[in-house]
Amino acid sequence: MxxxxxxxxxxxxxxxxxxxxxxxxxxxxxxxxxxxxxxxxxxxxxxxxxxxxxxxxxxxxxxxxxxxxxxxxxxxxxxxxxxxxxxxxxxxxxxxxxxxxxxxxxxxxxxxxxxxNQAKPTFIDFQGDPLALCQSLGIKMTDLHPTLPIQYGNTGSWTLILPVVNAMILDKMNPKPSMFPDILTEMPKSSIHPFSIVSEQEATFTARHFSSPFSGT
The missing domain is CATH 3.10.310.10 (Diaminopimelate Epimerase; Chain A, domain 1)
Known part of the structure; x- marks a missing residue:
């Protein structure tokens, strides 16, 4: 072909x-x-x-x-x-x-x-184990943002939106995607999208993105 x-x-x-x-x-x-x-x-x-x-x-x-x-x-x-x-x-x-x-x-x-335009955004709360989630990314519980929620978001495809304290946390992440499906029980094929806030006033963020192991990338 x-x-x-x-x-x-x-x-x-x-x-x-x-x-x-x-x-x-x-x-x-x-x-x-x-x-x-x-x-x-x-x-x-x-x-x-x-x-x-x-x-x-x-x-x-x-x-x-x-x-x-x-x-x-x-x-x-x-x-x-x-x-x-x-x-x-x-x-x-x-x-x-x-x-x-x-x-x-x-x-x-x-x-x-x-x-x-993307599809209208929808959100679902993450009900899984945050410690296991942190371990799958090589970070600590204290690296998570203290007040923002961990949620699945969808504007066309599902991803887990994970707020962390700062960009240095993003830099040190060492993901193990093979662990993701067992942790993401609500959405086993979801990717993970960790982010940190650069400026709330300007609505700017920095982020990484880790594909699901099902995607084959």
């Missing part, structure tokens, strides 16, 4: 930096199994397949695959797909069909600026 995959590095103007995504045009040529095999071979966190949408309200359909499974939505792969399709074109107002719904996305020719 021959398949052309374009690498797009999102969130950067320098090749080889940012967040890479594989982009496949004419995604309808491939079965779901073939898409999964292509994503596994490519090996990026996500590979996106550009497809035609049967929904009249949508401009096109995107399907996203980690090396291990299909996922409803991926932000940087959406940006990568839109850049690959419309780079240099006139401004575009798009409605993108995803596994998380039809989401508005805008391409602006000036500055090649791309913005997208």
């Amino acid at each position: 021959n398949c052309k995959v374009v690498q797009v590095d999102a969130f950067t103007t320098i090749a080889g930096q940012g967040n890479p995504a594989g982009v496949v045009f004419e995604g309808d040529k491939y079965t779901t199994e073939e898409m999964q095999n292509i994503a596994k071979k490519v090996g990026f966190n996500e590979t996106v397949f550009i497809c035609k949408s049967e929904n009249k309200a949508a401009t096109l359909k995107l399907r996203y695959f980690t090396p291990g499974h299909e996922t409803p939505l991926c932000g940087h792969a959406t940006i990568g797909a839109i850049f690959a399709l419309y780079s240099g074109a006139e401004d575009q107002q798009l409605q993108i069909e995803t596994g998380a719904g039809i989401l508005p996305t805008v391409y602006e020719k000036k500055g090649q600026r791309i913005t997208m």
